[in-house]
Amino acid sequence: MQKLLAYPLTVLYFLCFGLTLVVFHPIQWFCKNVFGYKAHKISVDWLQFFIMRSLNVLGTRFSFQNEFKIDTDKPLIMVSNHQSMYDIPPLIWYMRKHHPKFISKIELGKGIPSVSYNLRHGGSALIDRKNPVQSIKAIEEFGERVKTNNWAAVIFPEGTRSRTGVPKPFKKKGLITLFESVPNALIVPITVNNSWKTLRYGKFPMGIGAHLKFTVHKPLEIDLENKEGLIQQIESTITEAIINE
Numbered sequence: 650m651q652k653l654l655a656y657p658l659t660v661l662y663f664l665c666f667g668l669t670l671v672v673f674h675p676i677q678w679f680c681k682n683v684f685g686y687k688a689h690k691i692s693v694d695w696l697q698f699f700i701m702r703s704l705n706v707l708g709t710r711f712s713f714q715n716e717f718k719i720d721t722d723k724p725l726i727m728v729s730n731h732q733s734m735y736d737i738p739p740l741i742w743y744m745r746k747h748h749p750k751f752i753s754k755i756e757l758g759k760g761i762p763s764v765s766y767n768l769r770h771g772g773s774a775l776i777d778r779k780n781p782v783q784s785i786k787a788i789e790e791f792g793e794r795v796k797t798n799n800w801a802a803v804i805f806p807e808g809t810r811s812r813t814g815v816p817k818p819f820k821k822k823g824l825i826t827l828f829e830s831v832p833n834a835l836i837v838p839i840t841v842n843n844s845w846k847t848l849r850y851g852k853f854p855m856g857i858g859a860h861l862k863f864t865v866h867k868p869l870e871i872d873l874e875n876k877e878g879l880i881q882q883i884e885s886t887i888t889e890a891i892i893n894e
Contacts, residue, residue, distance in 0.1 A: 651857060651858070652850060652854065654857060655707075655850065655854035655855060655856065655857045656853075656854045658706060658707050658708075658854070658855075658857055659707070659853055659854040659855045661706050662703055662704065662706045662707050662855060665702075665703035665706055666700065666703045666704075669696065669699045669700055669703055669763075670696075670761070670762040670763040670764065671762050671763075673692065673695075673696040673699070673762075673763045674762040674763045674766060676692050677689060677692050677693065677696070677763060677766050677767060677770075678766065680692040681770055686772075689770070689771065690748065690771070693741065693767050693771055694741065694742060694745045696763055696767075697737075697738035697739070697741040697742040697745075698738075698742055700738045701738050701739065701742060704735065704738075704847070707847070707855055707856070707857045707858070707859070708857045708858040708859075709735075709847060709857075709858070709859050709860075709861065710859075710860045710861065711739050711860075711861050711862075711863075712860065712861070712862045712863065713739060713743040713863045713865075714862070714863065714864045714865065715743070715865035716865070717865060717867060717868060719747065719835065719837065719868060720835075721746055721747060721799065722799055723799060723833065723834070723835055724795045724796050724798075724799050724800060724801070724802070724831050724833065724834040724835070725747055725800075725801035725802065725834055725835050725836075725837050725868075726795075726801070726802050726804065726824075726827050726828070726831060726834045726835070726836050726837070726871075727740070727744065727747075727749060727801050727802065727803045727804070727837045727839055728804055728806060728824070728836060728837070728838050728839065728883050728887065729803065729804075729805055729838075729839040729840070729841055729887065730805070730807060730811065730816050730840060730841050730887050730888065730891060731805035731807050731809070731810040731811065731841070732810055732811050732812075732814055732841050732842075732843075732844035732845040733810055733844040733845055733847050733848050734810075735844050735847050735861065736805075736810075736841050736844050736861075737751070739861065739863055740803060740839070740863070743863065744801060747800070747801035748772075748798065748799075748800040748801055749800070749801045749803045750771065750772045750773045750774070750791070750794070750795065750800050750801065750802055750803065751768070751773045751774070751803050751804075752773070752774045752776060752787075752788060752791065752802070752803070752804050752805075752823065753768050753773055753774070753775055753776070754775070754776060754777075754778055755775040755776060755777045755778075757775070758775045772794055772798070772800065773791070774787045774788055774790070774791035775787065776788065784823075785822070785826055788823055788826045788827060788830065789826060789830050791827075791830075792826070792827050792829075792830025792831045793830060795830075795831050795834070796830065796831045796833065796834070801837070802827055802831065802834070804823055804824060804827060806819035806820050806821070806823065806824055806880075806884070807819060807820070808820050810845070811845060812845055812848065813845060813893075814842070814843070814845045814846075814891065814893050815891075815893065816887070816888045816891055818884075819880060819883075819884045821876075821877070821880055824876075824880055824883075825876050825880075828871050828873060828876055828879075829873065831871075832871055832873060833871075834871060835868045835869070835870065835871075836868060836869040836870070836871060836879075836883060837865060837866070837868050838865075838866040838867075838869070838883050838886045838887050839863060839864065839865050839866065839887070840863070840864045840866065840886075840887050840888075840890035840891055841861070841862075841863055842861070842862040842863075842864075842890075842891060842892050843859050843860055843861050843862055843892075844859070844861050846859035847859050847861075862892075864890055866886050866887070866890070869882070869883070
């Protein structure tokens with residue numbers, strides 16, 4: 650019965666989601682080219698808000714738990730597990746004062762209204778997974794932007810999303826490159842739960858009634874003398890809070 654109900658709700662969701670992307674694409678262009686970065690950033694924040702409201706059509710709810718007062722005058726490296734594309738809007742919206750920027754595969758830099766424009770012009774990094782040299786260089790340049798502007802670099806070290814909620818092993822190279830590029834950054838581990846349920850049936854129909862939960866863990870200082878141990882600590886902190894319901 651729930652899956653049957655998901656079909657009409659998914660159609661309605663896609664209409665709302667598609668309209669949101671189409672409407673915000675020219676808004677982003679106007680804000681960036683007329684008013685500059687600050688206005689563009691605000692338009693991107695509100696894009697995430699309306700994507701989340703579109704997901705409400707599916708009965709999707711969001712909880713974001715952050716017990717820590719994190720300074721905005723220092724760069725961050727936000728490290729999170731990855732369960733679906735819908736991890737991203739809440740991270741941007743609820744952490745918006747830190748200017749979250751993403752490391753994304755280069756294919757997403759073209760063809761998607763609003764999303765591709767923001768990835769190309771909002772300060773994020775586009776990497777070619779088939780070209781390790783290009784990827785490392787792009788992450789290094791990305792780290793410099795994050796350090797210069799006190800932004801937050803968001804990285805999903807699993808590489809690809811977990812379709813069942815069960816975490817995949819963290820890949821270390823991207824994290825180590827960021828640690829070395831932004832050694833003064835504060836590391837913010839974040840656990841995402843239940844995001845995979847939005848795609849439990851695949852792309853159509855979408856899952857309904859998912860309660861996406863985000864937990865911000867205690868920030869950590871970077872220790873370049875013990876990078877391997879630090880990554881292990883971050884991975885354990887994030888994965889131990891994953892609940893497979």
